[in-house]
Amino acid sequence: MPLLSRLPRLSIVPAALAGLLALGGCTLVSRTMSDGITSVITPYRVEVVQGNVVTKEQIAAIKPGTPRGKVRDVLGSPLLADPFHAQRWDYVFVIRRPGTEPQQRAVVVLFDGDNVESVQAPDLPSELEFVASISKPERSGSPPKLELTEQERAALPPPKLEPAVAQVSxxxxxxxxxxxxxxPQ
Incomplete structure (x- = not known):
């Protein structure tokens, strides 16, 4: 009789061991997933572009005494035109692209009445520099070949047609x- 009373206790040990092994397996699967397929697949990141692009060429066209209308024609509508500070226009530009450093610039145009008093601008890029900074990086190596030469086409074997396809009129x-x-007629 003492052996039968120990039997339920003995069945607990294998169950506990099986539970520990199962938890250890979860850790292994989790580590494999984080090092394997999930490190290759990444979520899509949206490219964010906000505001007005202002370049050196545009700022060169804005001199003290320039009327508001010409400033709007050259730089576009300001991103921030505060009704409480009507003598100040803020042009802000932000671009965030996956795989590149975010760019952020702010240009402030101050007016005296209806004419430009001063322009506060950081070191701005030229148009060519800006386009180069947002262009996608070139692929390494030579570009893929898209067409065959006449010699390469002649060297290709003729296509094999299935008998049913070959007999189609x-x-x-x-x-x-x-x-x-x-x-009705």
């Missing part, structure tokens, strides 16, 4: 239908 075949006229 040149004239299209299908159901011949006649339709009644749409309007």
């Amino acid at each position: 040149a004239a299209p075949q299908g159901a011949v239908r006649s339709y009644p006229p749409l309007e």
Whole structure:
């Protein structure tokens, strides 16, 4: 009888061991997933562009005494035109692209009445420098070959047609239908 009373306790030990092994397996699977497939697949990151691009060439066209209308024509509408500070226009530009450093610039145009008093601008890029900074990086190596030369085409083996495809006639075949006229005659 003492052996039968120990039997339930003995079955607990294998169950506990099986539970510990299962938890250890979860850790192994989790580590494999983080090092394997999930490190290759990444979520899509949206490219964020906000504000007005202002370049050296545009700022060179804005001199003290320039009217507001010309400033709007050259630089565009300001991102921030505060009604409480009507003598100040803020042009802010931000671009965030995956794989590159974010760019952020702020240009402030101050007015005296209806004419430009001063322009506060950081070191701005030229148009060519800006385009180069947002261009996608070139791929390494030579570009892929898209067309074959005549010699390469001649060296290709002729396509193998299945017997049913080879016997198809040149004239299209299908159901011949006649339709009644749409309007009564």
